[in-house]
Amino acid sequence: MATKKFMFINRKAPYGTVYALESLEVVLIGAAFEQDVSLAFIGDGVYQIAKGQSTDGIGMKNFSPTYKALGDYEITKLYVEKESLEARGLTLDDLMPLVWEDEDDDYAEKPSIRLVSSAELAEVFDDQDVVLSF
Amino acid sequence: MSILHTVNKSPFERDSLSSCIRLASKGHSILLIEDGALGAMAGTDHSDMVAGVMKDVSVYVLGPDLAARGMSEDRIIDGIQVVDYSGFVELTAKHDTCQSWL
Numbered sequence: 001m002a003t004k005k006f007m008f009i010n011r012k013a014p015y016g017t018v019y020a021l022e023s024l025e026v027v028l029i030g031a032a033f034e035q036d037v038s039l040a041f042i043g044d045g046v047y048q049i050a051k052g053q054s055t056d057g058i059g060m061k062n063f064s065p066t067y068k069a070l071g072d073y074e075i076t077k078l079y080v081e082k083e084s085l086e087a088r089g090l091t092l093d094d095l096m097p098l099v100w101e102d103e104d105d106d107y108a109e110k111p112s113i114r115l116v117s118s119a120e121l122a123e124v125f126d127d128q129d130v131v132l133s134f
Numbered sequence: 135m136s137i138l139h140t141v142n143k144s145p146f147e148r149d150s151l152s153s154c155i156r157l158a159s160k161g162h163s164i165l166l167i168e169d170g171a172l173g174a175m176a177g178t179d180h181s182d183m184v185a186g187v188m189k190d191v192s193v194y195v196l197g198p199d200l201a202a203r204g205m206s207e208d209r210i211i212d213g214i215q216v217v218d219y220s221g222f223v224e225l226t227a228k229h230d231t232c233q234s235w236l
Contacts, residue, residue, distance in 0.1 A: 012147070013144050013147075013169045013172060013203060014202075014203065015168070015169070015199075015202050015203065016142065016143070016144070016168045016169030016170075017169070043146060043147070044144050044146050044147055044169070044172070047172065047203055047204070050203060050204035050205070051204050052204040052206070053201075053202060053203060053204040054201045054202065054204070055201075055202040056198075056201075057197065057198025057199075057201055057202065057218075058198045058199060058201075058202045060202065062202070064204070087146065087178065087179045088146070088172075088175070088178050088179075089175060089176065089177025089178045089181070089209075094204075
């Protein structure tokens with residue numbers, strides 16, 4: 001089977017709706033099919049990978065640690081739209097430090113998050129075979 | 135009539151918060167819950183709108199919803215008060231009625 005480029009677009013904040021969790025589940029299922037998967041976090045989607053999430057007080061499962069496992073599934077391209085972060089008063093420092101291990105480079109840890117402008121993200125988007133929006 | 139307005143949608147995604155702010159009168163209170171809690175953060179595109187209503191209206195945010203989303207109480211708009219669930223109940227009891235901006 002030919003490899004296709006899949007992009008998952010995440011546009012919603014976590015916990016208020018189930019979209020963020022559903023997207024993550026589909027991403028992990030998709031990882032088993034060894035496709036070229038990338039994730040985009042735009043709009044409120046950037047809140048999904050915010051640092052320091054603690055859900056004890058709302059009685060819901062904190063699924064944010066799962067994003068740290070994406071690297072182990074060879075999902076290493078997490079595009080974050082710069083304009084979306086800025087509109088929310090956030091910077092890269094407010095996001096979880098997500099990394100992957102490069103087995104071709106002595107398992108060096110490399111950042112998975114790629115901060116991109118809307119224009120840059122539009123180019124990546126244009127290059128996809130399949131886009132799934134959450 | 136004193137009204138407690140609750141807003142549970144992100145101001146970036148829906149216009150619930152801006153509609154609420156437009157129609158809230160002096161002496162009312164606004165409580166930001168669920169994704170609406172994101173509207174309490176300082177330094178966002180919507181912070182000025184929220185700060186603007188605070189001379190007439192008391193604004194509260196539910197602390198557990200901030201924490202779930204990784205948002206620090208240190209970075210909310212000055213003057214917004216953080217409440218827990220019992221604070222939510224007290225606010226409900228204190229007002230004549232509750233308007234939920236779903």
